[in-house]
Amino acid sequence: MGEGNDHGALTEGVYYILLSLFTPMHGYGIMQNVKLLSNGRVELGAGTLYGALSTLVERGWIGPLAGGADSRKKEYQITELGKSVVQSEMARLDELLTNGRKLLGGDAS
Secondary structure (H helix, E strand, O other): OOOOOOOOOOOHHHHHHHHHOOOOEEHHHHHHHHHHHOOOOOOOOHHHHHHHHHHHHHHOOEEEOOOOOOHHHOEEEEOHHHHHHHHHHHHHHHHHHHHHHHHHOOOOO
């Protein structure tokens, strides 16, 4: 895969978490926003969410906001690297749709 896309395909949960963090928010807000963005189709449990947040911080795709003394209300935001990952994923999804439309005779734009 090309540069910036060596992360592989994102799960829907991770994709929606990253989209949510274009606006800084805390864990509960992320869970609510993911549910909203996915029209209720994707619901993240607390364990799943916090495991994903830990992994995303380790990868440098998101980071905690400075200044939060209460770790239970820690807010996160997407990093520049995370934004690049989202853009790569959107391009990958776009390619999937374009190829599917070509094969099915739909609009190939």
